Amino acid sequence: xxxxxxxxxxxxxxxxxxxxxxxxxxxxxxxxxxxxxxxxxxxxxxxxxxxxxxxxxxxxxxxxxxxxxxxxxxxxxxxxxxxxxxxxxxxxxxxxxxxxxxxxxxxxxxxxxxxxxxxxxxxxxxxxxxxxxxxxxxxxxxxxxxxxxxxxxxxxxxxxxxxxxxxxxxxxxxxxxxxxxxxxxxxxxxxxxxxxxxxxxxxxxxxxxxxxxxxxxxxxxxxxxxxxxxxxxxxxxxxxxxxxxxxxxxxxxxxxxxxxxxxxxxxxxxxxxxxxxxxxxxxxxxxxxxxxxxxxxxxxxxxxxxxxxxxxxxxxxxxxxxxxxxxxxxxx
Amino acid sequence: xxxxxxxxxxxxxxxxxxxxxxxxxxxxxxxxxxxxxxxxxxxxxxxxxxxxxxxxxxxxxxxxxxxxxxxxxxxxxxxxxxxxxxxxxxxxxxxxxxxxxxxxxxxxxxxxxxxxxxxxxxxxxxxxxxxxxxxxxxxxxxxxxxxxxxxxxxxxxxxxxxxxxxxxxxxxxxxxxxxxxxxxxxxxxxxxxx
Numbered sequence: 001x002x003x004x005x006x007x008x009x010x011x012x013x014x015x016x017x018x019x020x021x022x023x024x025x026x027x028x029x030x031x032x033x034x035x036x037x038x039x040x041x042x043x044x045x046x047x048x049x050x051x052x053x054x055x056x057x058x059x060x061x062x063x064x065x066x067x068x069x070x071x072x073x074x075x076x077x078x079x080x081x082x083x084x085x086x087x088x089x090x091x092x093x094x095x096x097x098x099x100x101x102x103x104x105x106x107x108x109x110x111x112x113x114x115x116x117x118x119x120x121x122x123x124x125x126x127x128x129x130x131x132x133x134x135x136x137x138x139x140x141x142x143x144x145x146x147x148x149x150x151x152x153x154x155x156x157x158x159x160x161x162x163x164x165x166x167x168x169x170x171x172x173x174x175x176x177x178x179x180x181x182x183x184x185x186x187x188x189x190x191x192x193x194x195x196x197x198x199x200x201x202x203x204x205x206x207x208x209x210x211x212x213x214x215x216x217x218x219x220x221x222x223x224x225x226x227x228x229x230x231x232x233x234x235x236x237x238x239x240x241x242x243x244x245x246x247x248x249x250x251x252x253x254x255x256x257x258x259x260x261x262x263x264x265x266x267x268x269x270x271x272x273x274x275x276x277x278x279x280x281x282x283x284x285x286x287x288x289x290x291x292x293x294x295x296x297x298x299x300x301x302x303x304x305x306x307x308x309x310x311x312x313x314x315x316x317x318x319x320x321x322x323x324x325x326x327x328x329x330x331x332x
Numbered sequence: 333x334x335x336x337x338x339x340x341x342x343x344x345x346x347x348x349x350x351x352x353x354x355x356x357x358x359x360x361x362x363x364x365x366x367x368x369x370x371x372x373x374x375x376x377x378x379x380x381x382x383x384x385x386x387x388x389x390x391x392x393x394x395x396x397x398x399x400x401x402x403x404x405x406x407x408x409x410x411x412x413x414x415x416x417x418x419x420x421x422x423x424x425x426x427x428x429x430x431x432x433x434x435x436x437x438x439x440x441x442x443x444x445x446x447x448x449x450x451x452x453x454x455x456x457x458x459x460x461x462x463x464x465x466x467x468x469x470x471x472x473x474x475x476x477x478x479x480x481x482x483x484x485x486x487x488x489x490x491x492x493x494x495x496x497x498x499x500x501x502x503x504x505x506x507x508x509x510x511x512x513x514x515x516x517x518x519x520x521x522x523x524x525x526x
Binding site for chain 2: 007008009010011012014015018019021022023024025026041042044045046047077081082083100103104105106128129130292296297300
């Protein structure tokens with residue numbers, strides 16, 4: 001054979017971000033078993049997210065939410081031909097490595113599960129498999145991208161069936177990007193320093209307890225604070241040049257109806273995650289198909305109206321001000 | 333010249349940008365339109381089906397009438413290109429995955445494809461690839477299909493590890509990888525077919 005093996009490269013940034021780009025304009029649906037995964041694929045989902053429980057049930061049952069049973073994830077992988085994603089806890093490298101080992105196509109390091117690390121997210125550049133991470137703001141998004149996330153999604157407020165938080169996060173992101181475009185390179189550097197300061201938390205706490213100052217210090221995964229600022233500065237320059245995030249940006253967290261999905265697309269989302277909205281509705285098949293069509297035709301009100309007819313009951317949903325627990329504040 | 337990019341799902345924007353750059357490089361004046369509904373493809377000189385999920389793209393183009401317009405364009409001998417999912421949809425024959433999911437194909441390329449032939453996402457890769465008539469390109473294979481069988485009217489443009497990954501039949505191009513992520517060379521060749 002004449003193949004030069006050294007030229008074949010797995011898990012490069014291009015390969016990981018490329019995978020996320022192939023999902024654009026699509027709907028990714030939360031499923032808890034093979035049967036639901038087949039319904040999602042038949043409805044036209046571009047991928048499924050394998051979960052132990054949908055966010056609404058996680059919210060209702062309380063307790064620690066963890067990675068799904070790998071056996072169930074494998075059953076889902078065997079049942080459908082579209083990509084299968086799965087969630088790991090924030091900072092839980094061992095869960096992520098286990099998910100990579102069984103061959104999931106993308107890992108969601110998700111605030112919907114109970115975080116395993118209050119200081120740091122996973123350094124995702126150490127993985128072959130691509131990651132998606134939630135973000136409420138540009139700062140969160142840029143940190144996740146620096147860590148190696150190939151896709152960003154709004155956090156919204158998962159399991160509520162209430163789109164208001166997803167809208168808030170998309171608007172905050174869009175406005176921040178708008179401001180970045182007209183910010184000088186010099187001032188962008190101070191934005192980078194501000195964004196990177198989140199990584200100092202562990203070091204600050206420890207040094208405060210010890211009462212010492214340290215000059216040059218590795219704070220995360222072999223990087224000094226200055227290294228991280230440089231990395232984040234480069235990402236901000238790229239955002240300024242592109243006028244958008246350098247990775248795909250989906251909407252997630254509270255999308256319950258076709259019109260919700262269309263709204264998020266109108267706000268500039270590259271695609272949509274639907275969690276509890278489909279399998280907590282009274283007619284999952286119909287809801288799933290309707291949301292796929294609404295995303296495709298988000299700018300055609302007649303289509304959105306048509307697919308919204310006689311859908312039956314959407315998930316019940318909850319008022320944000322009545323919540324006692326916010327998933328979106330996890331993992332910043 | 334007007335080029336339509338089927339825009340129902342996938343990396344549509346990347347194809348639009350690559351095609352525009354290719355036009356610029358060749359000094360061709362024209363427009364590139366991404367379309368999510370019927371009526372545009374039939375008024376175009378060439379059409380591109382992007383990468384994405386073949387199950388999703390197939391459902392949406394057959395439901396909305398875009399599929400018929402692509403077939404009509406082929407009958408008028410206009411250039412058509414499909415990359416990855418687009419290649420699958422252009423094919424005449426699929427594998428058991430295509431069958432199982434009931435994915436409808438346009439049957440324009442006289443080939444048989446196999447979906448996800450290299451494996452799952454962790455087996456996705458990039459490599460240098462030599463393509464006949466085009467030259468060397470950086471090729472990104474993402475959960476990529478391969479071409480298992482070709483008819484006598486189909487020319488093989490590239491192989492990787494003995495597997496066929498690029499073909500041409502008349503003015504129809506089918507690629508298992510994603511030139512739109514790395515180069516404009518393939519789009520320039522595609523435009524030259526017009």
